[in-house]
Amino acid sequence: MDPVRNPFMPGAGSRPPELAGRAEIMASAEVALKRVLQGRNSQSQILLGLRGTGKTVLLNEIREMAEAEGYLTSFLESPENRPLIDMLYPAMLQTLRRLSMTQQARQASTRALRALRGFASAFRIKLGNVEIGVEPDPGVADSGQLEQDLPDMFEAIGRAAQAAGKGWVLLIDEVQYLQEEELSAVIVATHRIGQRNLPVMIFAGGLPQIAKLAGDAKSYAERLFIYPKLGALPPEAARDAIAKPIEAEGAQIDTGAVDAIIAQTHGYPFFLQEWGHHAWNCAEASPIGRHDVDAATQLARRRLDEGFFQVRFDRLTPAEVAYVVAMAQMGTGPYKVNDVAQALGKTAKALGPRRASIIRKGMIYAPAHGDVEFTVPLFDDFLRRTQTRKDTAS
Ligand SMILES: Nc1ncnc2c1ncn2[C@@H]1O[C@H](COP(=O)(O)OP(=O)(O)OP(=O)(O)O)[C@@H](O)[C@H]1O
Ligand SMILES: [Mg+2]
Known part of the structure; x- marks a missing residue:
């Protein structure tokens, strides 16, 4: 077609x-956004899911949705090997610049901009040509400890947003790439704005291990966020x-064809x-039938094998490949860490660093203590299809 x-x-x-x-x-999310804008409490959210x-x-x-409700929003994708503040600083600055245009929020925005000025020098953020034309406010957001300064900044932004009759939503994608201290700081900052009932919310997204990471970083994180x-x-x-x-x-599609796609x-x-x-694309004409899906399966598989799966596979070292192939050879997950170790003729402890490195790359995660599972759906299938065949061929 x-x-x-x-x-x-x-x-x-x-x-x-x-x-x-x-x-x-x-x-x-809609209820939470509406509540927070009215000065009522609502938990921030971290969406968890596989690739x-x-x-x-x-x-x-x-x-x-947040913008339609009257929030200013900042969307960050946490960079894999760069500090969060590299992206957060310009986002905060832009938000404050926008808030300062509202007459009633002038004073609170200026106060927040002064805090941001102190924050920038404490973290040695290069201002380049985005100078902030205010003096810093000594003692606010300038300790150089992210866990202290980020809450100060969020509070200052929250007060400016409140004065403007608006809110601020910070969205952080790929949140599993945050360093532990960055995650703690975000959690403490979220705690602060909740305590002060300020119109600021965090919506984040990440791989499933983040719920555990957050819990480790701060025990009250469990209550602070919900994890859809x-x-x-x-x-x-x-x-x-x-x-x-x-x-x-x-156009139309046959029921059998839909079932085949779902399978x-x-x-x-x-x-x-x-x-x-x-x-x-495979179907000549509507309705799309079962045989069109069969043809599509061939094409889709090939495209995924050469793209989606392959680019992720290419990030692994040979030793890491051996680890994930050992997982895949045991069938579908989750897998026991001990079983993988046994298959590789090593102890789980000896393989700890290798496992940690694959987790850091976001390829596997621990759904429960002592278990590992792939973060990419059907990756085990891909490995069995491509890697074990190579094994037997060589
Ligand atoms: N609810 C949905 N219904 C149908 N298709 C969807 C839905 N949600 C996402 N998609 C499709 O799934 C694909 C992946 O979506 P998206 O990039 O948001 O996933 P992700 O969880 O962020 O993945 P990653 O972890 O790799 O970043 C896109 O092609 C998108 O159009
Ligand atoms: Mg994504």
């Missing part, structure tokens, strides 16, 4: 034609994700887009 009219959107963070199965999370489950897409939706889980879509939602966009283009993708959002995309 006409590829120009293909509605599917495979890709990182691309808004899907039908945001299926996420109504509950969106509704809870390709729609975290970035949802953060973008929440951002739009994004997983594979249940069959009804997966059906909507495929059928509705096709119908919106005035192949296990309902994972990214894979649904990929299969939908190829099924549309």
Whole structure:
């Protein structure tokens, strides 16, 4: 069918034609945003999910919703090997510049800008050509300890936002890449704005291990945030994700074809887009049938193997590859750390650093103590398909 009219959107963070199965999370975010703007308390949220489950897409939706409610928003993707403040500083500065344009918020914004000035020098942030034309406010946000200064900054921004009759939403994607002290600082800052009832909220997204990381960093983090889980879509939602966009283009898909897509993708959002995309292009005409999905499966597999899976695989060292292949050879996860060690003829302790490095790269995570699991859905399948074949061939 006409590829120009293909509605599917495979890709990182691309808004899907039908945001299926996420109504509950969106509704809870909406309630929280409305409450906080009215000076009522509500927990910030960290969306947790494997690769390709729609975290970035949802953060973008929440951002739009927040703007419609009257918040200023800042969207950061935490950089893998750079300090958070490199991105947070310009975001705070821009927010304050915007707030300072509101007459009633002038004074509070100036105060916050002075705090930011102190923050910038304490953390030696290069101001370049974005000078702040105010004097610092000694003793505010300038200790050089992120855990002390970030709460000061959030409070100052919160007061400025409140004076302007607005709020501030900070969205942080890929939050698992934050350093532990950065995460603690964000948690303490969130705690502070909650205690002061200021109109500031954090929405973050990350791989599942973050809930544990947050709990380790600060024990009260459990109560401070809620952690909506994004997983594979249940069959009804997966059906909507495929059928509705096709119908919106005035075409149809057979029930058997939808079932085949759900079986192949296990309902994972990214894979649904990929299969939908190829099924549309493979079909000669509407309705899209079972054989079109079979052809799409070939294409989608190849594209994923060469792209989505391969780029992640390429980040691993040979020793790390041996580790993940040992996992995959045991079937579907989660896997016992001890079993993986045994398969490699080593102790779990000796493999600790290797495991930690693969976790840091975001390829595996620990769903429970003593277990590991892949962060990329169907990655075990990919490894069995590509790596074990090579093993037996050589
Ligand atoms: N609710 C949904 N229904 C249908 N498709 C979706 C849904 N959510 C996301 N998608 C699609 O899934 C793909 C992945 O989305 P997104 O990039 O937001 O995932 P992610 O969880 O941020 O992944 P990563 O961890 O790799 O960053 C996109 O192609 C998007 O269009
Ligand atoms: Mg993402």
